Amino acid sequence: MNVLVTGGAGFIGSNLVRLLRRERPHWTVVNLDKLTYAGNAESLADLRDDKRHVFVRGDIADAELVASLLREHAIDAVFNLAAESHVDRSILGPGIFVETNVSGTQVMLDCARAEKVKRFVQISTDEVYGSLGATGRFTEASPLQPSSPYSASKAAADLLVLAYGHTYGMDVVVTRCSNNYGPYQFPEKLIPLMIANALEDKKLPVYGDGQQVRDWIHVEDHNRALLAALEEGRAGEVYNLGSDNEWPNLQIVGRLLEILGKGRDLIAHVQDRPGHDRRYAIDAAKAQRELGWSPRIAFADGLASTVDWYVKNRGWWERVRTGEYRTFYERNYGAR
Ligand code: NAD
Numbered sequence: 038m039n040v041l042v043t044g045g046a047g048f049i050g051s052n053l054v055r056l057l058r059r060e061r062p063h064w065t066v067v068n069l070d071k072l073t074y075a076g077n078a079e080s081l082a083d084l085r086d087d088k089r090h091v092f093v094r095g096d097i098a099d100a101e102l103v104a105s106l107l108r109e110h111a112i113d114a115v116f117n118l119a120a121e122s123h124v125d126r127s128i129l130g131p132g133i134f135v136e137t138n139v140s141g142t143q144v145m146l147d148c149a150r151a152e153k154v155k156r157f158v159q160i161s162t163d164e165v166y167g168s169l170g171a172t173g174r175f176t177e178a179s180p181l182q183p184s185s186p187y188s189a190s191k192a193a194a195d196l197l198v199l200a201y202g203h204t205y206g207m208d209v210v211v212t213r214c215s216n217n218y219g220p221y222q223f224p225e226k227l228i229p230l231m232i233a234n235a236l237e238d239k240k241l242p243v244y245g246d247g248q249q250v251r252d253w254i255h256v257e258d259h260n261r262a263l264l265a266a267l268e269e270g271r272a273g274e275v276y277n278l279g280s281d282n283e284w285p286n287l288q289i290v291g292r293l294l295e296i297l298g299k300g301r302d303l304i305a306h307v308q309d310r311p312g313h314d315r316r317y318a319i320d321a322a323k324a325q326r327e328l329g330w331s332p333r334i335a336f337a338d339g340l341a342s343t344v345d346w347y348v349k350n351r352g353w354w355e356r357v358r359t360g361e362y363r364t365f366y367e368r369n370y371g372a373r
């Protein structure tokens with residue numbers, strides 16, 4: 038089996054490539070990544086001498102490149118993870134989100150169809166469903182009501198993928214996962230940002246009252262579900278993925294400070310994110326039932342091991358916090 042992972046130098050993708058090499062050692066994994074600010078070849082350092090991991094730097098919107106990779110490596114299946122992934126960046130500049138997440142996915146679909154790829158797995162997000170009130174959970178039947186340019190671009194991509202299944206009879210599967218955490222996550226997202234800032238004794242910028250709720254899953258549990266979706270999922274289906282683990286942001290930040298032995302005086306409530314979704318919660322019963330999958334990592338353990346990873350891999354996040362990231366940080370937090 039030969040699989041193409043796009044976005045495999047990012048957070049979830051680099052962990053997925055590693056999981057696939059470990060769990061399916063006879064497969065070849067081709068990894069296509071543009072190495073944007075979020076892509077980091079350093080996250081793949083341990084795979085450098087692995088003959089069954091082929092890294093290619095390039096854009097998913099480059100049809101010629103994608104078609105040649107699918108052909109050259111006789112790709113059987115695609116995991117499409119490449120995306121612009123940060124809500125705050127999508128608020129500052131939505132254009133690239135449409136280019137990569139929507140047009141890029143459409144190019145991937147055209148190429149996969151032309152080259153008769155056997156299965157196309159689209160990695161999506163619970164954010165396509167919009168925001169919940171105090172109760173209830175998203176099911177696959179919940180209406181799509183994305184509220185940020187990021188989630189709108191992901192919803193558009195989902196609909197294209199499902200339409201290609203419907204119209205051309207392509208074998209497609211869409212997964213919609215809740216918020217991930219774990220090693221190699223870019224420190225612009227809540228958990229790694231707060232860990233890195235706390236380790237540097239910088240303020241922890243909590244948006245608004247910090248009572249927004251997210252449903253957290255360890256990246257390893259998400260990636261095991263992606264493998265199960267490829268192997269066990271039904272064509273044309275959507276699978277919600279989550280680990281039944283809801284937390285208000287402020288409580289997570291407090292917990293991280295406790296683990297790191299730092300004081301709560303580092304917390305700074307800053308101006309809220311425009312259009313901020315109040316609550317996400319995922320009902321993953323369908324995935325559990327049909328994919329033979331269930332999450333394994335308890336939040337307390339996952340959070341502790343993630344903090345430990347950031348403590349031990351300070352060089353990794355210190356290097357990515359230079360350059361372009363500083364400019365973004367100033368733009369996003371400077372005016373708050
Ligand atoms: P990330 O930002 O860490 O990584 C994205 C990767 O895609 C980077 O390596 C980047 O270089 C690459 N990329 C961006 N544009 C590209 C292009 N045009 N061509 C090729 N490569 C390109 O993101 P992540 O958190 O790892 O998310 C991966 C996927 O999972 C995304 O599709 C995201 O929408 C989805 N997802 C993420 C979460 C989460 O909590 N992080 C939850 C659910 C779904």
Ligand code: TYD
Binds near residue numbers: 124242247286
């Ligand atoms: P984030 O990690 O950006 O994921 P998403 O917005 O895709 O869920 O944010 C998670 C939550 O943390 C979200 O409610 C916004 C909040 N947040 C802060 O309060 N401060 C921050 O600096 C960041 C990045 C996020």
